[in-house]
Amino acid sequence: QVQLQESGPGLVKPSETLSLTCTVSGGSINNHYWGWIRQPPGKGLEWIGYSYYSGSPNYNPSLESRVTISVDTSKNQFSLKLSSVTAADTAVYYCARCGYYSGWFPFDYWGQGTLVTVSS
């Protein structure tokens, strides 16, 4: 059973860079796409971006200028960096796997989520 676990600081100061890591266990990070989704408190889900295990990331246009997603196959981990954060970036951040289902790519495995608060 594939499991994902987010890790990183729960508090980030405005204008700084949010950095999170997702560790994948119970399966290989190879041959899959991996993504990040966030959810502001009391609001809906927002897709941040995804990357194939070998690279070629794709980002939400609304965040593209500030986001970097990278994959470390040696550690079975992938990471998210979001620069120049503001209070609007306060959210629960989820990592997830893009599964392959007969040509469709839903997010089939999710981490439990980690709350990141942007505040001085």
Add this chain to the structure above:
Amino acid sequence: DIQMTQSPSSLSASVGDRVTITCRASQNISNYLNWYQQKSGKAPQFLIYGTSSLQSGVPSRFSGSGSGTDFTLTISSLQPEDFATYYCQQSYSTYTFGQGTRVEIK
């Protein structure tokens, strides 16, 4: 960008009721539509992919239909464990989620 609009934003229903949630895309997404269920304080769970294909283990009371721009998620007989928020998601061009539909106990 493709926008996804769900309706209603929330609904109240009783156990045993038939519930239908609608999701509309701002452009044709063929059948690249997925559905998720999220319970309070938990990560979303994947229910349906490709508009109508149930993920393994999802009860058959859940069904999805539609194509192009209009889609529906139907719960044929609402159970206590189904009270949650449901999200549609298009995967035709990257990803976009709908704003969610909260299903509450009547």
